Amino acid sequence: MLPVVAVHGGAGTIPKEKEREMAVCAGMRDAARASYGVLKAGGSAVDAVVEAVRLLEDNPLFNAGRGSVLTVNGGVEMDAIVMDGRTLASGAVAAVKRVANPVKVARLVMDKTSHMCLAADSALQFAKEMGIPEVSEESLKTDYAVMRWQKNLAPDADPVVSQMGKMGTVGAVAVDVEGNIACATSTGGFINKMDGRVGDTALIGCGAYADNRVGAVSPTGYGEAIMKVTLARLIIFYMEQGKSAEEASDLGLAYMKERAQGLGGVVTVDSRGVWAARFTSLQMAWAAAQDDVIHYGLFHGEDFTQPAQQQS
């Protein structure tokens, strides 16, 4: 069963273009494959989830790192988190600007400070002190993100509806060969959000939770709904009560729908390596790697496979 990694590329609806769907699925498989390679080489679960998320931040198809949605003022502000199930240690950045890979900064917060979350300009300052290069805001913007930003500035636009349709938060959960568990999540947040908005992704228990005794969860979806029900911790709690990764994920997502009228999805893994990719949205891009097989899907009920050795 071990090692295992599962990744997601956001819950919602991908624009109905076959080419984009295929590219999104390829991005998922590539991230799962690379992360699985880290694990197979004896790398830690933390190394594996950070590598998966780094690749997805670099992939402009997803709303994280390059490809992030823009704030109402046309900027790029990102949230990211990593959590180590061995110690419950975690690191996060909130509303950080001008770094290519927020998840790397989150990991440095975890490894190099006594704190667990740094925000805004101070997070960038810390990143620079740690040797992370500052990049231009423009380098993080895609034409697609700029187009959507402009569209949502229109007086009759509804960013909530727009966002519900097209998400792209990325995340990963993994169990390494030693049985250690970790997760990471990264996002550009909510389309046309206010400057300084911190969403679920920066918040332990909301946008991530990992505990070696139980498992790990990386959610995606409507951030404020995820926060209202502390979705990641809620699903871990159901698992502690004996539910499977799949049952717990479904229960948590159903609870979020009922209490907070929010749709979303998760990748979840338990301590034995049983994984689940579940969602209440129309679609969620996901992939998982286990026993040298890559699983992936986009719509409910899909579970395509290919050998892990095969290139996308």
Next chain:
Amino acid sequence: MLPVVAVHGGAGTIPKEKEREMAVCAGMRDAARASYGVLKAGGSAVDAVVEAVRLLEDNPLFNAGRGSVLTVNGGVEMDAIVMDGRTLASGAVAAVKRVANPVKVARLVMDKTSHMCLAADSALQFAKEMGIPEVSEESLKTDYAVMRWQKNLAPDADPVVSQMGKMGTVGAVAVDVEGNIACATSTGGFINKMDGRVGDTALIGCGAYADNRVGAVSPTGYGEAIMKVTLARLIIFYMEQGKSAEEASDLGLAYMKERAQGLGGVVTVDSRGVWAARFTSLQMAWAAAQDDVIHYGLFHGEDFTQPAQQQS
């Protein structure tokens, strides 16, 4: 049983000065009494917890608002949160500067935006747009805070040990006459923290949780430990499983001690109005008001009372 409010003024050790102890207890009673007055006049639970926390932010004895500890660079950066158990709506500010009452800004985030947390300079900008005056950083600093900051800059100083001894995060939980539940928490954070550090107080599920179906919790203690176990949501979970407010609080705090080696305390209330003030630290300043009686205490086992009508 209703209405009821319980407040805390931080877990830890108050410097052994009888005069300071008495002033801290008076501050607790005053906040509980004023908040109880809001509830008796038919005010909402949200109104009541915000009023209690506002008073404690204004009281220089506590580590919130005026009286906050300083960052390593001698600044004042505050976290605050409010949560409405009716809707699970919440508002928070993280690492906000130059506002007298972060809890008021947190409430405006909840009431006036579609988001749940704003960070740093953007939170201040939002506050100003909402008509909250910007104040000087100096106006938030007390001589005591400056003295402790200087002391902890010494090469052999240990801010963690120093902070473990002297906390002062403030918080409140309340149930109003209609049975609605709310909580609020506010803090200057961790002594000599890095600029931009976001602690548990800004994070839903960590520094606050309120749910009309269950109850509410406002924690205090070592922020990073509270975050590791998402303490407020954890205690609500235990209550959902049938534990009393007191049992659930003790279980949550014991779990935090075991898993995250952290001490702290909470005020907790259930939907019927049963309240608890529990802590694993040596002391926690707390007070509660119910049935026209003010309860208060500082050391384990204390439960002093005085009529709610009496002045401190």
